[in-house]
Amino acid sequence: MRPVVRAVLYRQILFTGVQAIPFTALIAGLVAMIVVVQARLGGGMGEGGVVGRLLVVVIVRELGPLVVGTIVVARSCSAIAAELGNMRVGREIDSLVAMGVDPFEYLVLPRLTGVAVAVMCLTVVFVTVSLGAGAGISALLAQKTGAGEIMRLIGENLQPMDHLVVLAKTVVPGLLMAAISCHEGLSASGSVTAVPPSVTAAVVRSLAAVFVWDSLVTALVYLA
Amino acid sequence: MTAALEISGLSLDDHDGLPLVRDLTLTLNPGERIVVGGPVETTSGLLRAVMGLEVAGAGTVRLLGQELAVLSRAEAEALLERIGYSPRIGALVSNLPLRDNLLLPLRYHRRLPATDVPAAALRAAARFGLATLPVAIPPVVSVLVRRRVALARATVLDPVLLVVDDPTEDLDPAAADEIADLLAAAAGELNATVLAASNDFRVAAALRARTLLLTPPVQS
Numbered sequence: 137m138r139p140v141v142r143a144v145l146y147r148q149i150l151f152t153g154v155q156a157i158p159f160t161a162l163i164a165g166l167v168a169m170i171v172v173v174q175a176r177l178g179g180g181m182g183e184g185g186v187v188g189r190l191l192v193v194v195i196v197r198e199l200g201p202l203v204v205g206t207i208v209v210a211r212s213c214s215a216i217a218a219e220l221g222n223m224r225v226g227r228e229i230d231s232l233v234a235m236g237v238d239p240f241e242y243l244v245l246p247r248l249t250g251v252a253v254a255v256m257c258l259t260v261v262f263v264t265v266s267l268g269a270g271a272g273i274s275a276l277l278a279q280k281t282g283a284g285e286i287m288r289l290i291g292e293n294l295q296p297m298d299h300l301v302v303l304a305k306t307v308v309p310g311l312l313m314a315a316i317s318c319h320e321g322l323s324a325s326g327s328v329t330a331v332p333p334s335v336t337a338a339v340v341r342s343l344a345a346v347f348v349w350d351s352l353v354t355a356l357v358y359l360a
Numbered sequence: 361m362t363a364a365l366e367i368s369g370l371s372l373d374d375h376d377g378l379p380l381v382r383d384l385t386l387t388l389n390p391g392e393r394i395v396v397g398g399p400v401e402t403t404s405g406l407l408r409a410v411m412g413l414e415v416a417g418a419g420t421v422r423l424l425g426q427e428l429a430v431l432s433r434a435e436a437e438a439l440l441e442r443i444g445y446s447p448r449i450g451a452l453v454s455n456l457p458l459r460d461n462l463l464l465p466l467r468y469h470r471r472l473p474a475t476d477v478p479a480a481a482l483r484a485a486a487r488f489g490l491a492t493l494p495v496a497i498p499p500v501v502s503v504l505v506r507r508r509v510a511l512a513r514a515t516v517l518d519p520v521l522l523v524v525d526d527p528t529e530d531l532d533p534a535a536a537d538e539i540a541d542l543l544a545a546a547a548g549e550l551n552a553t554v555l556a557a558s559n560d561f562r563v564a565a566a567l568r569a570r571t572l573l574l575t576p577p578v579q580s
Contacts, residue, residue, distance in 0.1 A: 139474075140467040219455065227450030234411045234447070235513075236440030237468050238433065 141246055148250025152212040153257050160207055164262040167199055168270035176277045188289030191270045196298050198354070200263045201255075201305035205313065205346035208255050209339055213317040216247055217338035220321025221331035229322070244318045252310030259306045297357065304353050312349060313342035362425035364388045364521050364553035365410065370419035372409050380405045382577040384419070390520070393547065393554040395564040398574035400526070403557035404448050406574065407525045410555065411445050412436075424521060441469050444514035444552070448525040451510035452498040458509045459493035465517050484516035485509070487546045489538065503530045507539060515546050522547055524556040528563055540566035 137145070171194055175187050220243060223229050229239050267290050275283040320338035324330040365388040372381040380402045388394060396403050408414040410421050412428040420427055426439050452461045462485060466477045478493075485493055488508040498506050507527065514522060527543055528536035544566040547554045556563055564571050 138468060138470065140464065223450075223453070226454065227447065228453050229450075230408070230413045231445070231447055231450050232453070234413060234440065234443075234445040235465050235468070236437040237464070238437070242468065 138241075141242055144242065145246035145250050148247050149254055151215070152208060152251050153254030156207060156211055156254070156258055157261055159211075160204060160258050160262050161265045163203060163207065164265035165269040167195065167203060168266040169273050171195065172270050172273045172277065176274065187270070187274045188286055189293045191267055191290055192293040192298065195266045195270065196263050196294065197301055198350070200259050200266065201302060201309070202346065202350055204255055204259045204262050204306070205309050205350070206343065208251065208258065208310070209313055209342045209346065212251060212254070213313050213342045214335050214339050216251075216314065216317040217321040217335045218331060220318060221324035221334045222328065224322055224324045225326060225328055225330055239322070247318055248311055248314045251314035252307050255310035256303070256306040259302060263302070301353060301357055305350055309346045309349050312345040316341045316345060361389065363422070364390045364392065364424060365555060366422040367410070368420050370406075370409065370421065371417040372405050372414060373417055374401060374405065379577040381409075381574065384574075386572070388553050388555060390553055391551060393556075393567045393569035394572055395556045395558050395567060395569045396572045396574055397557075397559045399576055400448070402574045402576060404525055407523055407555065407557050408447070410523060411443075437469070441465075441471065441517055442519055443521045443523060444517065444519035445523045446510045446514040446525060446527065448529060448557075452506060452513070454498050457495045457497055458501065458505070459495050461498065462493055462509055462513050462516060465513060469517065471517065481516060484512040487515055487549065488512045488542050504535050504539075507531065511539070511543060511546070515550060518550055520550070520552055522550070522552045522554045522556075524554065526558055527556065528558060528560045536560060536562055543567065
């Protein structure tokens with residue numbers, strides 16, 4: 137990879153991944169609280185083991201990748217489509233082509249890679265914060281079981297397959313949502329009024345891709 | 361001797377299908393300079409077609425003896441490295457600092473060792489009156505600064521063919537005079553062939569170029 141393309145990749149990881157950590161951590165904590173409160177008080181599942189299992193099943197396998205996918209679509213895919221759309225209608229991409237700069241290599245490739253890496257890393261952040269917060273909140277609600285015990289129970293419920301599931305549910309949707317956003321942005325043509333519809337299309341199609349892929353993986357892994 | 365630019369029987373329509381150019385034939389030998397005047401859509405369309413950015417309805421364009429449309433990606437890249445293009449619209453990447461805009465061709469094509477890149481960029485910037493490489497992004501600086509950087513970027517790889525679209529557009533008379541003179545000096549320094557589009561007599565006068573007036577074809 138040319139250094140100038142690598143610089144674009146680093147900027148994409150910084151924007152999509154690093155700068156999204158505080159918001160992702162906040163949502164992760166809130167989701168953990170919702171799940172634990174519902175399990176303990178709404179669902180009457182008082183046992184630490186049940187909560188530990190529930191956190192693994194709901195957060196690690198499903199909500200983590202889905203929520204992170206939604207955050208990245210909202211924050212970054214919309215930005216990618218808007219940026220590339222404006223570059224397209226402003227003829228900046230034509231200028232790159234005329235300089236011998238390949239738009240796929242310079243603009244698309246680092247965004248595909250950057251978003252996929254960022255989604256995977258953000259999901260790890262989300263799951264870590266969520267499980268930690270879930271264990272803490274669960275321990276507060278049930279005086280008999282400590283947070284350490286709940287973390288142990290979470291660890292017991294984590295299967296090797298879960299790692300593969302998280303990988304499948306982050307890398308592929310990351311590539312899909314980045315590809316859709318780049319495609320929609322680069323398809324904008326005419327005037328700046330073409331950019332907002334391309335952003336809307338990028339967000340809607342990326343979300344659809346994330347949810348469809350997530351459902352497919354769940355069906356293939358847990359129904360098969 | 362291979363012509364720097366050879367246009368044969370070129371016909372071009374705008375996006376509504378209205379004719380811009382019909383059956384244009386033009387040859388530029390190395391070192392020659394020509395300024396094309398006429399309706400902006402026509403002259404810009406011609407330069408975009410020359411750079412392979414518009415699909416011609418008929419005819420061929422050969423740049424430095426090669427037809428861009430039939431080249432592989434690597435061959436096209438190698439050819440375009442030898443041509444400096446400054447378009448009328450969208451010359452610079454708007455979210456990239458001017459400095460990085462100027463450095464982009466050098467960094468992407470890696471023709472020079474990394475240590476020589478800043479000096480080459482400064483040399484190109486100096487050709488158009490910039491003592492330093494500005495770090496602001498293009499939308500926040502004046503048209504004149506953007507034009508200086510765009511023209512400097514067009515010459516940063518020491519091209520043998522310069523294709524320049526309306527270099528004095530939107531500039532006040534003094535700035536237009538200066539840019540026209542700097543463009544002529546840069547073309548002289550590089551000994552480059554020049555194809556420029558402009559309705560500003562100062563450009564043709566400074567470049568000591570022959571002129572060609574394109575009139576819109578009658579729609580049949």
